[in-house]
Amino acid sequence: MRHTPYVGSGPYCYANSFAMLLGERAPSTAVIEVATGGPFGMQLIGGTTVFFDAYGWKPELGFDQALEAIGWTSTVSRGGDAASALARLADAAAKGPVWVGPLEMGHLHHHPEMTGPIGVDHFVVVLDVADERVLVHDPHGYPYAQVPVDDFLAAWRAETVDYGDPYTMRTDFQKVADVTDADAIRSIVPTAVKRLAMQTDVEMPPGSLGNGEAAERVAQMIEAGAGDGLREHLVYFAIRVGARRLSDTADCLLLAGHPEAAEIAATQARLVGSMQHPMVIRDFPAAAAALRELAPTYDRLHAALVQRRVGTG
Template sequence: MDLFIGDVPLCYTNSVAMVLKSQGYHYHPEYLEAIMVMGNGASFVDKNSKHPLVFFDNGLPDLSISNCLTILGFNYEEFYLPNFDENTIVHTRKKLEQLLNNGSVVVGPLDMGHLSYNPNSLNQSGVDHFVLVTKLEKDFVYLHDPAGYPCMKMRFGEFVKAWKAEAIHYKRGSFSMWGNLKRIKEPTPQEIFHDVSIIMKKRYEQRSTKVIEYYANSVKTNGLNQQQQQIHQYFSFRLASARNLYMSEFLKNFDSTRAEIKKQLAVLFGQAHLDSMEENYTHLANTLMEIGELEQQFRALCLRYKGV
């Protein structure tokens, strides 16, 4: 199957690709997304008894950025504040200035509802996002936004409102950023595969099982409400399909069995998108059940991984 390259909401991955490129290291976002190890399993965002919200991943973007940079052999500085007051904003600005002295800085999660240069920002309140900050000059932050807005600038005070990420519940803290990258080793492809496999194994050990099957039964009984429809039609299924294709491509030279399962999952998530567009919830429930069965096979193989 050909690899998909196109418009997929991978802001954290694209931001990392940009910061690495600025340092002279070129990695395709599709490859970085596989190393992020985001698109496995499923997690409840809201376990509503009738209309639960489910994302088809078992990782978090901020932790995955750190993992990705480490796997690729980079040393870096990361910063975030679990708690803050107005006095800490001065400290945060100084830290950003310090990191920018050594190159561009990945920043996020941000709350997209406060990114006023995006004409759809009012409809995206509480949606997480990542960008690349390139400069801080006087009262303005300059940035590249991978959602399609290069060369943007915002007043620092307005940017801070997004950077607090108060509505983003998964974050480790506010004002998260990564910078001052230095490569300290160049891992082999086999070493990268091993590190990715260990992360997959750990995440499956730590996360709930049978989430997809639970969701399939819910869809079969109750259909989808408006919020679920919007998430699936605009975001989750197409993202899950792309992620599975990228992981399949990454795995194919190391583990053909897991690579083939990921390819099949990509096809099924594509079908799930079509089912949701047609509002055929019986068929969607059946597709989700097939996804759940394959996901359990993939999970079992990941948990069996022993390394070298």
Template structure:
């Protein structure tokens, strides 16, 4: 596999990596992304959009699991829905450590030229400094050292439109290494997490009547073949779901390389299929896109079976 280096919607992995770097720890974002276990499986949302991740989990929970697997203790704070923004607490904590904030609603991040078009999308950043009116952020979407007015921070950080996270004003600070697990132990812990993710997905799909896993991918392929795609679904696919799916699959392939040849191969194959889906969608070759999604579903089923059998 030729390694890919480039942009990707890795906001929480990039932000967590930046936070860990403040104590001299170098954890590659792609490696951290895999450790969360969040980017496994698939599900159809209520708006009929497909997400290639675990509907039974959240980025927040995944971030905490990754910290644990890698041997870090990181303070996490979150307020109840309806609480006021903890501005004084934030100021005190920023005097101690940079802070990872999220989820934020991207529709209120006014330094981003596209903020008007991405409302309701979740995002994670690293906070560095604060004054009376603004907060300074490293935004991994391509905006280092930007300043955000505190009234916009309040709206974004309240995350009222973000459904995958419980509570408001969540943040992490003061990472500390408390354990140095071996490569073998990290692999074993990760594998157990991956297995639990698939079990949780199946249970969640049954309990919540969500279409999940391979069935979700097949359902989306059939929906595309029927010609009923609307503009918002296409935008979701070409700007988010497909390119992110490809990048995540490549990072999983790298993780398994040298430890499990079959799993590494299946994830590389998934990455190639995601790329083919992206190309077909941009050319509006809907039958090709549907056919390729069906192939992707088959590979996803093989991967899930291989992981759960270990």
């Protein structure tokens, strides 16, 4: 089957937020997302939480790498108390849009059915702070959303997000180099190889698994009933973003001159995407079978990228 690039909605909050800040000179969100190094692998964290992204990877690990790859810099500030953070945000927003996150999505009550923390990270672009509300472009589908200050500060503390520091934001985005999309992706291939080899400086909790082992273990968990929120996590988030990332990875690798690796990534995208309907209707054997077919593709993708790097010396 020929790979067709995907265009549509999806949970790409930080890539979309970066694209809004970079404006007309921004690369595609696909390039931004893939340049973080996130799509290269699969992880089961602590034996319970699965993501179709690299072992030991969390979004903040890839932000500076992605900006460097595409030729941009920014200034990061974080920490402090709520009052000083709000003042810092208001001052920055008076000068221009501000990239903010991670936020705890459950505190953002303009999202329907959000009533409290759910342990899900989110990123937005802040446009203004005034009159006890924060005006944001929320890339989850809510332009010009007005968020009460107290709700925003609760979300921005990110106490229930498993990475990052409270009150983190980025400003002063500057383009420092003209980089083609193809060159941006070529520059992160060494990182992709390390990610696929499960090389990480992050200390992972006991029971964590990566790549093929993670796929096999998650298949077993699904066959056992996909309990403890696993089914919901997969159908509402992990499958959607995982398939999207891998589809974009296929497009980007092909653009960068890695056709074999691109074909493998496209296969991964189809396998992850194929899990959505079975998981929704609780056809757990079909979803588990897709994961078992996915398991060996990580070694194949690693080998294809290594071979291509050696071949082009």
